[in-house]
Amino acid sequence: MSGQRNALKLAAAAAIVGAASLTAAAPPTRAASGKMPTVTMMVGGIDKQIYLPYMLAQGLGYYKKYGVNMVLSTEQAGGVGAEDAMVSGQVDMAGAWYVHTIDFQLKGKHVIDVVQLSGAPGEREMCRTGSNVKTPADWRGKTVGVTDLGSGTDDLTLYMAARYHLSSKDFSRIGVGAGATLIAGLTSGRTICAMTTQPTVNAIEKKGIGYSAMDLATTKGVQKWLGGFWPTASVLARTSWVKTHQDATQRVVDALVATMHYIATHSAADIAAHLPADYVTNPLTSRQDYIDALAKDKTQFLPDGLMPANGPETVLAVEKLAGRIDKPVNLAITYTNAFAITANKLEGYMK
Numbered sequence: 001m002s003g004q005r006n007a008l009k010l011a012a013a014a015a016i017v018g019a020a021s022l023t024a025a026a027p028p029t030r031a032a033s034g035k036m037p038t039v040t041m042m043v044g045g046i047d048k049q050i051y052l053p054y055m056l057a058q059g060l061g062y063y064k065k066y067g068v069n070m071v072l073s074t075e076q077a078g079g080v081g082a083e084d085a086m087v088s089g090q091v092d093m094a095g096a097w098y099v100h101t102i103d104f105q106l107k108g109k110h111v112i113d114v115v116q117l118s119g120a121p122g123e124r125e126m127c128r129t130g131s132n133v134k135t136p137a138d139w140r141g142k143t144v145g146v147t148d149l150g151s152g153t154d155d156l157t158l159y160m161a162a163r164y165h166l167s168s169k170d171f172s173r174i175g176v177g178a179g180a181t182l183i184a185g186l187t188s189g190r191t192i193c194a195m196t197t198q199p200t201v202n203a204i205e206k207k208g209i210g211y212s213a214m215d216l217a218t219t220k221g222v223q224k225w226l227g228g229f230w231p232t233a234s235v236l237a238r239t240s241w242v243k244t245h246q247d248a249t250q251r252v253v254d255a256l257v258a259t260m261h262y263i264a265t266h267s268a269a270d271i272a273a274h275l276p277a278d279y280v281t282n283p284l285t286s287r288q289d290y291i292d293a294l295a296k297d298k299t300q301f302l303p304d305g306l307m308p309a310n311g312p313e314t315v316l317a318v319e320k321l322a323g324r325i326d327k328p329v330n331l332a333i334t335y336t337n338a339f340a341i342t343a344n345k346l347e348g349y350m351k
Contacts, residue, residue, distance in 0.1 A: 037248040038069040041235070042082040043095030046074035047279045049198035049294060050122030050217075051233055052271070053301065054095045057259040059274035066258070068251035086236055087111060092245070093252065097121075097152055098231040098307075099315050101334035106327060110239040113335035115253045115343075116307045117260060119229040120222040120300040121156060125214035126204050127193040128186050133213050136164040145176035145185050145194030152232075153195040155322040156216065160225055162321050179203075179284060186210050198293045199285035206289065217297040229308035230315060239333070250339050257305040257343035264303035268294035304349065305340035 043054050054072060057063055063070035073091070075082045086094035087109055094100075104111040127133040139161060146154040158168060176185040179200050185191040186209050193213060196204075204210045215221030222230050235252065242249050263271060268291045272280045280290040302308065312331045319325050344350035 036064075036067050036069050037245070037251065038071060039093060039245075039248050039252055040071045040073070040091040041093040041095055041252075042073045042075055042085045042091045044075050044082040044097070046072060046095070047276075048122075049290070049297070050118065050300070051095055052275060052279075052294075053117045053233065053256060053259050053263065055276065055279070056263070056271060056274055057255045059276075060259060060262060062255040062258050063252070066251050066254040068248060068255065070252065070255070083111075083236060087238060089238075092237060092241060092248075094236045095233065096236050098234045098236075098312070098335065099152060099155075099319065100236060102316060102319060102329055102331075103324070105329060105334065106325070110333070111236050112239045112242055112333070113231075113234045113236055113307070114242060114249055115235045115256050115305040115340050116231050116233075116302055116311070116335070117235070117256065117305065118233040118300045119231055119302050119308045119311060120218060121152070121216045121230055121232045122197050122297065122300050123153060123156065123195050123216040124197070124201050124212040125160075125193050125195050125216070126186065126201060126210045127213040128189070128191075128210050129208060131192050131210075133193055136160045136166060136214070139171040139193065140166060141171065142192040143172040143174060143190065145182060145191035146173050147177060147195070148175040149173060151175075155318050155324065156226070156230075157195060158322045159318040160214065163225075163227070183207070183209060198297065199282065199290060202289045202293055203284040217300050219299040226314060226318070228314045229311040230318070231308060231311040234335075250342060253305065253339035254343045254346055257340055258347060260301060260303050260305050261347065261349065263298065263301045268292070268298060304344055306337050306344075307335050 043051050045051055046055055058070065058072060082094040083096040083100040085091050087104060098113050101111045101113050144157060146157050154173060157173060176182045176191060176194050178196055182194050182196050182200055183204060186194055201212065214225050216225055271294060272291050281287045312334060316329060316331060341350065
């Protein structure tokens with residue numbers, strides 16, 4: 001945690017306020033009074049443990065405390081993705097991975113990350129019991145499962161393989177989704193490993209189907225397997241929307257920064273107590289298993305809402321290796337720390 005905090009302090013000290021159009025003015029401040037704005041946000045799987053801060057803020061009553069009426073929704077299988085719903089204007093914000101800001105910039109769309117919630121993907125590479133897979137080098141000649149070809153887990157898989165001198169020709173990748181379909185792939189032997197998150201990780205371990213061979217769910221894990229922070233869960237919005245809704249944006253970030261401090265200073269059991277019951281107890285996990293998994297992976301969540309130093313550069317490196325980058329990328333306009341810095345000052349965590 002100390003390394004994580006040092007990286008965050010460096011980011012704050014450098015005041016890496018990404019969007020040039022937003023940094024020209026002084027950091028926005030939350031209005032002390034006035035009508036409570038309504039903001040809509042779609043999350044890319046709101047019941048997943050990697051995305052728990054959005055609903056935890058609701059459970060803690062922080063959105064209302066900081067003066068915003070937040071309307072949360074989740075993307076549905078086969079439906080419009082959270083980031084696409086946001087960029088098309090169906091919702092104001094998206095709870096999604098930072099990497100989408102780069103993807104949209106390449107398509108000529110301006111999207112900005114206004115608060116960073118995690119510095120790790122929250123994923124684990126689950127490998128079949130008895131496979132003896134220890135590193136990506138052991139994938140040679142085998143088939144590995146990803147959510148979908150071209151997805152974030154696919155990019156991460158390619159990047160980890162390259163770090164162990166494997167190209168995409170040295171092993172195969174297939175889309176296996178998550179939950180039951182991913183478990184079926186491992187059980188049938190269709191895949192030797194597959195990348196997934198909680199609560200699927202719990203289910204695989206409890207059934208004795210597989211084990212966690214590579215940890216992308218903790219600070220220590222991403223340092224080992226990815227070479228540094230890999231910022232994922234964040235709040236994304238159209239840059240034009242943020243410009244015209246700075247007060248509403250600040251209120252949302254205030255609530256989420258307070259939530260991140262709560263996560264950093266409270267136990268996994270305390271956190272679970274403020275989440276919907278069916279998030280922590282369902283066919284894939286028991287309440288105690290959920291709490292145990294969260295306690296183990298809690299360091300993926302950043303305590304300040306600030307972008308980790310060099311995080312965007314690491315994400316860009318992964319995208320380049322995966323062949324997703326076909327033109328120059330201006331990382332400075334993909335994120336801003338301005339709102340998170342103001343939120344931390346409001347809370348008394350920063351002078």
